[in-house]
Amino acid sequence: MFTRRMFFKILATVGGGSTFPAPGEAAAAQWLRGSAAFSTGHLAKSGDTYLEVPAQAFGGTTTEQWENLLDDLDAVELLGRYVSLKSAPDDVSRLTGRCPFCRHDVDSLLVDTRDDSYLCTDCLAGGHALDFHARMEGLSLPESLRSVGKLMAAGALQGKRPKLKRFHCIIEAIDRFAHESLICGRAGASARGWLNQEGVAAAVTEKISLGVMSYALGEQLLGRLRALGFTPDELEQAGVDGWMSCLGDRFKAGEFDSALLLPVRDRDGNCCGFYEQSLGPDAAFTWSSHVSPYGQQLLSPHRSNRLVYSAANGQKVPSSVVLVERPWDVVLLAQEGLHQAVYVSPLDLHEYHDRFNRFLLHVQRAVWPIYSSDLSVEFMRNLCRLSPHALERLAFLLLPEGVRFSEWLCREGSVVGQARLDDSLSATELLGL
Ligand SMILES: [Zn+2]
Structure with missing residues (x-):
């Protein structure tokens, strides 16, 4: 059965498990392009294609493209290419049809639209829609992923x-x-x-x-x-x-x-x-x-x-940013002429560790204005959980206790503020690495 764990295992195998666009990413993109049939040789519009365009081409990572493919895939549409499906009378999220693997009852195959899974109540065949596609076409799972990616990119599947x-x-x-x-x-x-x-x-x-x-x-x-x-x-x-x-x-x-x-x-x-x-x-x-x-x-x-919320409002997020506590701080700082402020999530490394890690890999430098009193052992422990590539992009600006960063910048003025931001303490220095 296709699971999220398997998805990341496959990504790890092909070198796309990291969101950091490292040399492995190019190799993964090459793998994803696969045969010449997948190599379209042109750059398609952002968001419209999957897998056949190198990740760097539209600023996303290979992992994100794969996530998009899984999110956009519609099990009913994919299975509907092989089986006639009809809505279950008692549940709007389920459809039924005849299972192509055992062909017993006319409605033993159940398709769940909530997680794009299927199950036959007679032969107990089941899994993700990609497993179904793999079995019907006699493909391995990676081949099934590529095949569905190609159908989505060509518009044969809308998802x-x-x-x-x-x-x-x-x-x-x-x-x-x-x-x-x-x-x-x-x-x-x-x-x-x-x-x-x-x-x-x-x-x-x-x-x-x-x-x-x-x-x-x-x-x-x-x-x-x-x-x-x-x-x-x-x-x-x-x-x-x-x-x-x-x-x-x-x-x-x-x-x-x-x-x-x-x-x-x-x-x-x-x-x-x-x-x-x-x-x-x-x-x-x-x-x-x-x-x-x-x-x-x-x-x-x-x-x-x-x-990510920034004053760029949908344009490219600056490569050097300041992390802020509230979305509203982004507006206040834009008013002060500082357009690098971004709100990613609440500034809580324990709860939002993965989100920060991913975000940091997309920027060159992120400064986190923080109070000395926040630098606890627990905080340092969570900081150490960031990947080395994320950690080396992060720096801290120590604020006077109880003063918001926007207030501090207003007080110091933009020239002094910018100089202090440039002179922030790197996370690796903070950890003594
Ligand atoms: Zn069956």
């Missing part, structure tokens, strides 16, 4: 990509609505006042495409999205309904429900969701650390984990 595209369209529509509401709507007046107080100029608001959202605006938004032709199913799958009902709960509980929306885009420039910054009395401490709306079925955890 879940059309749904993902619709998801991005929904999020773009929300971005436009929220931005318009902030710039010119009556509902945005208090948010504009708050931005003024924070010293954020209209040009920054425009460049980062800030928006505003509240329970009342959410009601209007749902009407707008339906008018644009998005179906209730699409909105539900994109997580919009769940997001709006959270806003409703906050409103009904008498909590502050008005928030700024900070749109975050992936490396291809697609809008994927929003960080929220509360406009309420506890604004300094009330913000979301995860992107909303969370369309889990559409934006896979892999893609979601790669999101």
Whole structure:
């Protein structure tokens, strides 16, 4: 049976297990291209192809391309090439058909759309859709992966990509609505006042495409999205309904429900969701650390984990960055003229170790502003868990206790601030390596 563990084992075998674009990556890309039939010899549009283009060609790594392939693959479409499938009456996530391996009952084959797996209740054949493809075509698993990658790249299989595209369209529509509401709507007046107080100029608001959202605006938004032709199913799958009902709960509980929306885009420039910054009395401490709306079925955890919030707003993230505590700090620092600030996740190496590790491999240098009191043994232990390549890119700027980095930079001024950033303490020095 094809499992995630096996996936990484295969990647390790071919040299693509590391996200660091090392010489092994080129070898992996070569392996992935395989025979001449896979070598298309041209660079296709980012995000549209799998495996046949070297990883470096579109800034992703080989691992990411493989993750995209697994995320985009649709078991129903792939198995549907061999078997006629129909929906199970009692479960929308399952389909049934005649098993091609034993051909007993007409509906012994079950296909689960949630994890792209299959199982025959008669002969007990089962596994991932890629296993099914391998068995039907008489291929090994790596050959099956390559074969499906080729079908996806050629467009013979669409997979879940059309749904993902619709998801991005929904999020773009929300971005436009929220931005318009902030710039010119009556509902945005208090948010504009708050931005003024924070010293954020209209040009920054425009460049980062800030928006505003509240329970009342959410009601209007749902009407707008339906008018644009998005179906209730699409909105539900994109997580919009769940997001709006959270806003409703906050409103009904008498909590502050008005928030700024900070749109975050992936490396291809697609809008994927929003960080929220509360406009309420506890604004300094009330913000979301995860992107909303969370369309889990559409934006896979892999893609979601790669999101980085920066003032570049979908353009290339700078190669030298400053890690910040809150998404809102990115805006405040952009206002101060510092465009290298990025929010990757909460600054917690224990909980978000893998995410940081992956991110660090994409930049040349990352400075983490930190308090001496945070440098505990536990912190150092987690630091040591980063890969050596990630560790050598990381440096620390020691902040005066209790002062946020944005406040510190404001106080020191950008010239002194930049000099201190350049002079940060490398992680290897910190660890005494
Ligand atoms: Zn069977």
